[in-house]
Amino acid sequence: MKLTRKRSTYSLLLITVMIAALLSACGKDEAKSTSAADSNDTSAQSSDANSDPISIKIADIISNPVFRIAKTQGFFDKYGIDAQIVTFATPAEGINSLFIKQADVAFGADFPVLNAVSKGDYSVIAATGTNTDIAAAQWKLFVGPDIQSAADLKGKKLSTLRGTFLPYLWDEYLKENGVAAADTKQIGQGGYDEAYVALKKGEIDATWVVGSAMVEKFTAIEGVHELTDMSKTSVRIGGGIIAPNSLVKEHPTAVANFLRAIDEATKFITDNPEKTADILFEEVKQPKESTLRDLPTNNWEIGFKQESFDSLSSQKKYMIEAGIIKDDFDLASKISLDPIKQAAPDRVTYGK
Template sequence: MRFERLSGVAASAMLLASLGQSALADDMTTVRFGVDPYTTGSQIWVAQDMGFFEDQGIDAQITTFATGVEAIDSMIVGRADLAVGLDFPTVTRATNGRLTVLAGIFRANPGWHKLVVADEIKSAADLAGKKIGIATGTLEHLVTVKYLEANGLSQDDVELVGFTSLVELVASLKSGRIDASFVWADGTDKSIEDGEHYVLVDDSAAGLSSSAYITGLTSFVEENPEAVVAVLEAMDAASAYITENPEEAAAIIASHTRAPEDAVLRLLGYNTFKLALTEYERTGFEAISAFAADTMNADISFDTVVVPDYLMQVSPDAVQLGE
């Protein structure tokens, strides 16, 4: 009898626990996130593993895509509700009201892109008449154009050669097909390992303000405003965690991206993690939208696609926009 009584108590406890978990699940809002396999999704992974999403009642369903561009596109085709991405793909895809930009999530510190040139090129002036590789339609493309402009060169003064990947840019530098190109990540070391190329400058010489954003499918955002605010609350907490605990954050991010912790830690150093919508974000956004208008016939403006209301509810001081 004692065993039967204990068994009954245990069964009741299990039933109560199950009911509690069910009630908790009912209180959670499912949000599908799209991220890339690098560090753009840092706050998403940290918010997930540190319980910040759960604390805000968010059941985060995270899908990793091959690139940030694909992560953003996943919203358009119905595979994600929210996505994080760098400014260039975010701006160029936020057309026709399909997407709503919710907040800047980090600012990219100068130095990510490095201008690798052949040894005989000693200054920007020497680029006149040379072949310069670009990753067509990307931030690297814009960095190149802005660097030329900053040094008194137009696109007509050089020959821009378009490519679709970093691998192609590096291979073309080493083969001599092009004379110079802004490259990034491990492409920098690979480009100069032959001893016939070197880094002339980094992207700080282009004078751009660069950020990453969290963007939502407009229909999801309008139908789930409370969930959007909850997501931003969790990401705000994750931003603080990354800033205060970079090594621990790198370990979390590396476990999801399969990148070495030391490499992730180094990449985190290129960014300042903080949710914000200020004139800094507006300036960078508008530079890209002007470029997109010239090269892609895309009509986009900061004020028509960025909605600061949600971030205002999380951190009013993070929104500093003039009229």
């Protein structure tokens, strides 16, 4: 009886060991299979990422975090993009640099973007998603001590940064407040620093300013004060990323990967505001506190919605009527969305 029990016990132990060994072997095989699949997926992603390597020059400004994060954090490298950032005083200057081959990709408000696509073989490849009320509120109107209302701007000298949307903003703001634009004098300037000096010396009477660092700088001018901000007007300015048609045609995968890298950079910025501010200080000496204040409106959400097209269409109408764009053109033909449809398909609603 005892022998039978022992044999039964040994048999049970043997069966248990065999089952455990079998399960272990299956687990290893499954792990190997999963590992191989992961490896294949990684290889496929790596292959896709580097299937169209490219070197490009990107026009930028010091307060924009997106491109610099994409470069310093390796998002461009990940997608086989050798990126060189070229810094300009304004986005409009960056867009103009496309004409003389100083840059291959640029970004800016609707106004300079439209000016560029109307003149040559360039297309909008994505919108930055910054045409919001919160973003509009960041544009502050600084005026001299004798200006207490919009009516006081009659006969005054108004700063307008060359190539930007500011003439449009001035026209709309003045019209909404019963002042004829013809009763003012708009002074073209190259950047905020030039406007700062001119306002301080009394050579101009008013200027629009954006960015925490610049707002703080203008606020400190003796006798100067903030009169209003753009959110109190009807103007909302979209932003677009623009590239030559040749780049989009010859390197479609690279352009899509460029947008993927930007999208990953914006997610990094959202998750790491402090580190982003540190990087901008290291890269361009942008004050950390200014970067942190501006991030809610400076960070992008690339895509292209119907609202983006409507914003461009509205400003195009104004620019043609004002003679800024001499020859009308088909706006839809100047929008190349295949790259952004690959990079962020859920954020492309235009045309649907």
